[in-house]
Amino acid sequence: MDKTLYVSDLDGTLMQPGAYLSQKTIDLLNRSIGEGKLFTVATARTPATVAGIIKDVKMSLPAIVFTGAAIWNPASGKYSDIRYMDADSAAELAETYRKEKFPIFHFTLENDVINIYHIGGKLNELERRFMEERLHSPYKRFHISATGEDMLPPDISKTIIFYGMQPTYLAEAIHERVSGLPGCRHQCYHDIYGQEIALVDAFAPDATKANAVLRMKEKTGADRVVAFGDNLNDIPMLQAADVAVAVENALPEVKEIADIVIGPNTDDAVAEFISGDR
CATH class of the missing domain: 3.30.1240 (Hypothetical Protein, Haloacid Dehalogenase-like Hydrolase; Chain: A; domain 2)
Structure with missing residues (x-):
């Protein structure tokens, strides 16, 4: 069976409109992670807000932050793979x-x-x-x-x-x-x-969600990447993924390049998809 890395944007994709994760999404993600599924987030946000958003998710992988300019480990608070500007x-x-x-x-x-x-x-x-x-x-x-x-x-x-x-x-x-x-x-x-x-x-030119996701794919030994997004800045990440998934509330340009369109972020669609994917 293929080893899959699931990567989700936060705003408008995994989160509810009030910038939080619903209890249902938290429960589904924790169940999926407990089953051994590889999950992380890729966001333009920094740990200042990411930490509070994902605090109840039992993350086994670090988060992609700063739109891919750094990787951040919630457990240790340490950064890695930092892409500084010249x-x-x-x-x-x-x-x-x-x-x-x-x-x-x-x-x-x-x-x-x-x-x-x-x-x-x-x-x-x-x-x-x-x-x-x-x-x-x-x-x-x-x-x-x-x-x-x-x-x-x-x-x-x-x-x-x-x-x-x-x-x-x-x-x-x-x-x-x-x-x-x-x-x-x-x-x-x-x-x-x-x-x-x-x-x-x-x-920096190489600081993108897409590049960070591909490096994480290599580090985890994943065979494929399933990426979720809703906005224009998610398109390169979706195009780099093996399976591109857009939420129903995504912009038309995002849906156009997606392999799959699922329900809206308000319906916990990302966590539902990950939980049901085999």
Whole structure:
């Protein structure tokens, strides 16, 4: 029998709309893991929020976090397989954001601690809320100036991601400005904030969910990967999988490339599929 690695996105796929796992999903996943099935999550989130979401799931594998820029072990709190940005590329990108006065968070990862800095003036309401929701996390430390002064990390070679949420017209303009810079993979997309606000992020070129999943497939000795997703940023992971599964609430572009379309995230469809797959 084939050894299968099941990998699920979190938001809009495994989780309920309120950003939590239902008790049914938790129970089904724990039963599947107890039966020896290989399961993990692949998410753009960091352990600051992932830890609370999966705390009741008896994970036997580490989680793919930062959109594939790192692997995180919930049991030990340790990171591995970290994909840092090239230092010169990170410095050029930070300077471009600064010159263009584009507000964005600058994340570094060092000694298993995420440090977060900010470029582009005072925090807007969304940025402030983002920070306040994570201020007391043991996994993150914020270094933000109350006066809006740009704060840069002491060691830019530890850069793992730039992340911002701004009005769509600003996000699209900066994306066009920096997407051709060497040594980074830049994204601009809509997610949880609707069409008026776009998310912008930048990573090392090889920091993708797809690459992280394939490396985990090799490490676990799995014969096949079944991946679950709902959004555009899940498409490369789904295309890299042996079986691509879209939830019913997925975007049309995701359903189009999926091998299978299952029920919506609100119906515990991912956990149900894993539990019933033989």
